[in-house]
Amino acid sequence: MSATNQTDNMKVNYGLCIIGAGPTCLYALSGLAAILRRRRFELSVTIDIFEKSGNFGAGAVHSPDQPTTNRLNRIADQITFAPDESNLAPDYLLEPHERHGFLQFCRQRFQRTGEEAFRVTPEDWPPRCVHGVALMECFDSYVEILRSIPGVSVQLHTAEVTDLIPIAGGYRIVFPDQYIVADHVLVATGHSRNRPRAGSNEERFAQFSRSTGKANYVEFAYPLELNLSEAAIPPGSALACVGQGLTAQDGILFLTEGRGGIFHSDGISGFRYEPSGREPRIISLSRTGVFTRARPTNEKHADIGALEHTGVFLTEDTIDRLRVHRGHPTTLPNIGVCRQLDFELDILPILKLEMFLVYYGALFGKSFLKRLICEAEPLVESFILSRPSKLDIDSTDELCRQLEPFIDEAVEILEQLESGIAISSLQRRHVGLDVEDIASAFKSFRTTLPLGCSGAPNDHRFSWDRMVEPISPRSYDGPNTYSAQVVRFMERDHAYAAEGNLRNPEKAACDAVWRDLRPVLAYAIDFGGLTADSHREFLATYMRYHNAWADGGCLETNQKMLALIRAGIVDCSTGPSPQVAINPGAGSFRIHGQLTGAVHEVETLVDAKLHPLDVEHDASPLIQAMLRRSLIRSWVNTSANGQQFQPGGPEVTRFFEAVAADGKVLSDLTLLGPVTEGILFFQLGLARPNKNHHVLNDVLCWVQHFERRLTQHTIAQPSHKLTAKS
Template structure:
């Protein structure tokens, strides 16, 4: 490595870092053709990282079909860098089988069988996905000409290269050139590693993905309660990393949360303990228990699981571009209002967009279910506000079946305002809801549900591109990170339909019972039991075990990740704070600028420190996406890659005769090779 090569250190080597590396390679010729010294710090296998690592229960699956997974920034992505076509997961699997893709390890028989059985409609295992992600990482590294060194350890601290006293000088911005003991001036940092090594970094990019946090006050209290009374409590965590061995066969367990973490929990505590599912003659499933399973009592705010992924195609009129939630509409709002409110200004446009997509498919794909033509309906629909009696009357006149009229509020809270009189009513109501969800989404009979999915996905991907975060009021920024993300995930990011059929089979086997909506959990010191109840259900359940089935809330301040803790304690990074009418609230996310620069509590940049991913205040979500959807994470990856290359060019331009040392101060471990 030439002595003058700028060094870039990525902290976290999962799919998000892989995506940025690919974009650096794609953009490099046009922005910075000099050498780079790139380091990736990742304790797990690079490419898959912790969340998608191979070493998980083989029954855990993606909640996306293989045809909906790609890591490549295709031509649909509105970015400054060049498109890079490449195989999505389904095409990659076919290429491995036919020998056109050879740079993969030898797969064990079980994975080979999965490759042979994979189709675009298959929901692949996380083990198979791990191999695609690790292949993509190796490919991105190779495209950078061997400039990438992987360190299989953890980053524990970041500090200015000149010591703490120089931290203030780092406020000069991404291209600061003051001296702090580094050949490349202010902004250069030392990255301390858990193995005792140190990396000197001209640019640091944190891409940490989902990290663990110390329990909040309620979770900590419940853990203390369980310890005092010889009970069991699992605080929010990545499900597969929790030890559930203390749960006894047949033991009652209260579960709060019915999202994707709950789905994983069912796999681990049912099939993971030796049970199995059998197909029935009617197309359903029957569960054969091993006798080692506990009995789960599950509830949540909504009281139902996430909606099933959808298998229907779209026979109706092609969707095209968004019509109401557009750049022009948002710009008009920005001209009228100094600050935008999500519910008052943006949600009516989003709801109308979702409704337009839904009804377009209903009218053009299933014309026998409506009483008028699409041309006349759509023209009148376009003139009306979503929340207007005229719009409601238009739909009522054109859609005879009330069940086919889109009600987004009822979709969000299916049991709102309903009284469920006791356990038997709750069991029947939730089981019927799951059956209806499968009828709507896991059959070809209701393609309008797929159209709704597509419309919401397009809005979700475009929100950050169209709406400047700084123009949203603080309450709305909370709403975006909270309610909107939760609603989108509930409708669009649910499990494969088989998982819902498995829930019904477990319910019929008596191993899964439902607690209903509005779940509350308390601890009874007199009995040492957790008590779960809901005002809508009229019954309660007592148990010695309680699982919070969700990921830990993002929190820089309470983070268990040593690197995040270091950034916070050193003042190089801060937690996003929002000032609302009722006080200051934290999102828990690492505060970044629109260029992904880390910001301190006063909004100042820390000098060539960047952050990307779900733990940051940026808009984008996810690390991979559906092909041809102008995916937000790919747009972010490209922009960040171009920023990093621009910084590297600026560094070399400002110090053309530097004799700086190479980026690593201690020997690196060899780059990892993916393995099943």
């Protein structure tokens, strides 16, 4: 609390402190406003909110001051700032006119001010800074609602909390030269940054950079305006950007468009780049050797309820049945008995089948999809009831493989049509299939293929392996041929993305399963749903597939990456599995493409990836203080066979209560949002409207828990004062 409005003898019945005021805090405030106004508790409530960046509502990640080149990878009408009726918690909702959606905000702001930045259409992929403005204004409106409730006060602190000290009845929250005391603490600190692990390559790179004074190692790309400035990375210097996802794309655009380069629309492949002369030379590299796939045009926003995929076989009911018949029972602390699944043995075959079905539904039409589903039903039933075996690891395609004869039949129909056989004649031969529907669907697909791409139906079969490795090692023999294959792959991917997430088979399959069914994956994985070994493998392998196939940048951003490659500003010749080494003699970093033979010497090495949550190595003083005081512990997934996996995040209960080092549940110390990643799956996403979104459900679960704690609180304590540290 500020010293200007707090007297020494003033006492508050209940104090809530929220640390971190990004989107998670914003969502929580909407729920708090709803319950505090509805219940009218017979005690006063003070809410202290800390945000070190000063961007209340946006935090640092969504800062309104960040470069305009940073874009969201979510379209405008799929972003909301509060729970809605789809979340099935009517008592915890604000009135409809009080809730805010991003698109609604932009329209109102544009009507009021005429600012072009807010001329946003439903299908636009907006700049992150515009999203930040919306978050902050929405935050202000929720705070205004809270302050209008009798007995509720809200205080904002632009400061970093550095320590959390347990005291009788609550916690002392320490920030520079001051502290406050609160009954309940919510930690919602958002994205994390890690200190390099001892003995890691990252530590060696940092030490080398410090010792030479010449080599420059950037441990974390953000904030771009500081870490990637022209002073730090001069024009013409050589830079290696490790990572080819969203963070890397932000950095590359900041180093090019952000330095005065201009992208001109060419009407063919997207853009042509005109350099400013201030760019560095950028070597782009990653484990896969290619940028994440472009997000497709979103055709589902027209009617989300009707068009989003709800799952044929990959459903929560299927997960429940798999646990009964194939699960491995174990008891996890604060979770209870859980029948853990093996992702590869139990879930992956059904996930692949789901993608297979969506793929061919887009390629060969709806009637063909219905036939496939009918044929698949007994296969899936048999699979669920069967006993898993480690031998099955090589048979994750078996459900799809048993349906291949029907794909053969459809391909044969299309080839015979191509040879001149009439549809009516073919329909008589293939009674169980709608030949005209198959022909129409495939014709629609073929008309959108990029120039030079085969139109033969057999060349467009569903292939998991091709998606995992889009550029075959047999297709290149050096840096130049690999670069040519990257361009060809990106051209094809961009054509697929332009076709959309309903019409293009590959984009439809990825979007339906890895985005629309993400809540089903969370249902399977959260709170120890997978065995320890399987959980480790899922994060190491399949989460990368998720990021590559369904969580990339928008089409425009990816087209800009292609334009930069063609302009010679970005070099992708290193290829997959690159090696990065230090070169002490030259005072530089050496990049070697193991499969392409490319070699590059660079002055600057940038880690352009989001750091995974790892509380034991987190750079946050608060997280380290909580560990030191034994208020939190890293969660360990333990299976019945004794295998363990520690994903990195803290242990929390289903009500988001912290679990202390001794195993005690701390009901008045809670954590929510990205800081819970590990025991929970995919906490980094923004909230979506009308989707019963898991991020908002988590927030509502916390609000319900806080309401219970508030109800139980009968004694007005502790004294809540702003005090100078001695």
